Amino acid sequence: MARPDHATRQAQPSPVDRAGGGQPLVTLENLTFGYPGGETILEDLDLRVRQGEFLALLGPSGCGKTTIMNLVAGFVRPRQGTVVFDGAPLRGINTRVGYMTQGDTLLPWRTVAKNVQLPLEIRATPRARANQLVDSYLGMLHLSDARDRFPSELSGGMKRRALLARSLIYEPAMLLMDEPFAALDAQLREALHRELLSTVAQLRQTVMFVTHDISESILLADRVIVLGTQPAGILAEVVIPFGADRDLAEIRLSNEYLGLERKVRDLLRQ
Amino acid sequence: MTTTNRLAAEPTAVGASERRPVPRKRRESGLTNTRLWLWRIFLVVAFVVCWELASGRIVSELMVSRPTAVAERLWTWITDGTLGEHILVTAQATGLGFALGAGAGMLVGYITASFRRFGDVVEPAMTALYTMPRLALAPLFILWFGLGMQFRVIFASVIVFFLVYFNTHFGVKDVKGELIAAVRLMGASRREVAIKVVIPSALVWVAAGFKLSVPYALIGVVVGEMLASDQGLGYLLQRSANQFNASGTFATIITLLVIALLLDFILTRLTGRFLGWRSKGALNPL
Numbered sequence: 001m002a003r004p005d006h007a008t009r010q011a012q013p014s015p016v017d018r019a020g021g022g023q024p025l026v027t028l029e030n031l032t033f034g035y036p037g038g039e040t041i042l043e044d045l046d047l048r049v050r051q052g053e054f055l056a057l058l059g060p061s062g063c064g065k066t067t068i069m070n071l072v073a074g075f076v077r078p079r080q081g082t083v084v085f086d087g088a089p090l091r092g093i094n095t096r097v098g099y100m101t102q103g104d105t106l107l108p109w110r111t112v113a114k115n116v117q118l119p120l121e122i123r124a125t126p127r128a129r130a131n132q133l134v135d136s137y138l139g140m141l142h143l144s145d146a147r148d149r150f151p152s153e154l155s156g157g158m159k160r161r162a163l164l165a166r167s168l169i170y171e172p173a174m175l176l177m178d179e180p181f182a183a184l185d186a187q188l189r190e191a192l193h194r195e196l197l198s199t200v201a202q203l204r205q206t207v208m209f210v211t212h213d214i215s216e217s218i219l220l221a222d223r224v225i226v227l228g229t230q231p232a233g234i235l236a237e238v239v240i241p242f243g244a245d246r247d248l249a250e251i252r253l254s255n256e257y258l259g260l261e262r263k264v265r266d267l268l269r270q
Numbered sequence: 271m272t273t274t275n276r277l278a279a280e281p282t283a284v285g286a287s288e289r290r291p292v293p294r295k296r297r298e299s300g301l302t303n304t305r306l307w308l309w310r311i312f313l314v315v316a317f318v319v320c321w322e323l324a325s326g327r328i329v330s331e332l333m334v335s336r337p338t339a340v341a342e343r344l345w346t347w348i349t350d351g352t353l354g355e356h357i358l359v360t361a362q363a364t365g366l367g368f369a370l371g372a373g374a375g376m377l378v379g380y381i382t383a384s385f386r387r388f389g390d391v392v393e394p395a396m397t398a399l400y401t402m403p404r405l406a407l408a409p410l411f412i413l414w415f416g417l418g419m420q421f422r423v424i425f426a427s428v429i430v431f432f433l434v435y436f437n438t439h440f441g442v443k444d445v446k447g448e449l450i451a452a453v454r455l456m457g458a459s460r461r462e463v464a465i466k467v468v469i470p471s472a473l474v475w476v477a478a479g480f481k482l483s484v485p486y487a488l489i490g491v492v493v494g495e496m497l498a499s500d501q502g503l504g505y506l507l508q509r510s511a512n513q514f515n516a517s518g519t520f521a522t523i524i525t526l527l528v529i530a531l532l533l534d535f536i537l538t539r540l541t542g543r544f545l546g547w548r549s550k551g552a553l554n555p556l
């Protein structure tokens with residue numbers, strides 16, 4: 001697999017202890033949130049995502065997972081408490097994160113390559129450097145052959161990969177993913193899980209991943225935070241010991257995985 | 271606005287499986303291209319032949335003339351320069367009226383959609399003006415601008431203005447908030463959001479507004495010429511009809527038809543350069 005020249009762009013702990021140490025990259029402290037005029041959705045939430053870890057937020061639909069992501073992205077402001085990002089309280093939109101949602105936010109009038117290049121245009125990256133980055137990210141996500149296609153000419157999986165490339169190309173400190181594969185069939189989702197894990201391992205990317213799918217959270221994350229409903233609070237935290245270069249097919253059949261799944265399922269049932 | 275809505279409907283993406291092939295060019299009529307064109311030409315030829323045969327037998331030639339007489343009239347007008355002269359006058363007014371109306375329509379539409387509060391204040395007035403039959407404005411405009419070219423240009427531009435205005439306004443408003451949020455997160459300023467997202471996204475609608483309003487610009491000018499002018503195709507039409515000259519009337523109508531088709535063709539080619547992506551993929555409506 002093509003390895004981008006900036007693969008080790010962040011000074012981070014080795015992948016082995018990525019769930020362990022590491023400086024907190026984002027900290028939500030005593031955070032309370034409700035939409036204007038609405039009831040409280042999050043109350044006294046404390047949450048920390050460490051540098052280099054893959055954190056999954058797991059919870060039932062409507063419990064406030066997307067809201068947490070929007071807080072970290074700076075699209076909404078907390079009623080009380082703060083979002084501290086990389087040591088400083090967040091003000092305005094957080095341009096240091098990449099954000100991939102379930103929606104299709106590729107610009108339909110731009111080709112795949114031009115879509116992936118968009119963040120670099122906005123950041124005024126020099127032409128030569130930009131072209132080089134686009135090539136390496138398209139290569140990494142197996143999109144080189146589709147570079148000149150328009151989004152309407154892509155399959156669902158290709159769109160997901162193009163969105164992933166676009167979210168990563170500007171080297172965000174953290175990648176936010178809000179049920180990014182929810183609309184895909186099981187087989188395709190499995191392929192994309194593998195692709196995501198290898199990309200994240202290569203880039204040592206910090207990820208905050210939202211899902212309501214128990215197995216997805218266990219298969220991907222280093223740590224799963226289980227959320228309850230209304231106002232949302234943390235029910236439990238489960239450390240997943242599989243490490244960065246895990247083999248998904250193998251894990252899925254292991255007793256360890258089955259035990260974790262049962263444990264999380266019980267937690268959610270409370 | 272049902273017409274424009276339909277014309278500018280967003281292309282819908284359909285969740286497809288990973289192995290979906292690259293879609294081929296659509297051929298849904300079930301006819302090969304050559305056959306399709308042969309049938310189309312046949313239809314026109316059949317119509318002309320029926321017209322020729324019916325004229326003087328079933329319908330009075332005084333009313334419908336006949337294709338050969340119309341062709342003769344057209345040929346005379348082309349060779350003696352009459353047609354060229356009148357076409358030039360009409361084309362100038364149409365082009366100018368379209369450019370003015372479309373330019374103003376895009377500008378105002380962009381502003382009312384971008385600045386919500388201002389738009390909320392202005393919108394009802396715009397809708398009221400739009401629903402008013404614009405032909406009724408003609409006498410007022412004659413009063414203001416006299417009988418010359420100026421009147422026709424302004425009359426046409428007012429008609430074009432509203433069509434382009436509404437398409438631009440709704441086009442800009444229709445831009446998916448999701449797209450804007452995504453680009454904002456990449457660090458885009460307000461200006462960059464406009465250039466990279468809002469304008470290209472609204473362009474589909476604006477182009478639909480253009481396509482819709484070109485024939486109206488022509489109609490506006492021709493009606494203006496019919497009402498008050500001694501030049502242009504509208505004048506030629508009016509004069510021929512007043513003189514019970516059916517061949518002249520039909521010759522002018524056919525000329526107008528050709529001009530309208532030509533304008534539509536040019537516009538489609540021009541906007542196609544920017545909207546090429548719309549025809550890619552299997553499921554786009556346009």
Ligand SMILES: Nc1ncnc2c1ncn2[C@@H]1O[C@H](COP(=O)(O)OP(=O)(O)O)[C@@H](O)[C@H]1O
Nearest residue numbers: 035038041059060061062063064065066067068
């Ligand atoms: N823009 C909004 N305005 C008001 N209420 C909202 C808005 N977005 C979400 N909510 C409410 O906030 C709660 C949490 O929503 P959300 O964060 O989207 O949940 P999840 O992503 O976990 O499904 C839900 O009850 C939802 O109805």
Ligand SMILES: [Mg+2]
Nearest residue numbers: 065066067178
């Ligand atoms: Mg959600």
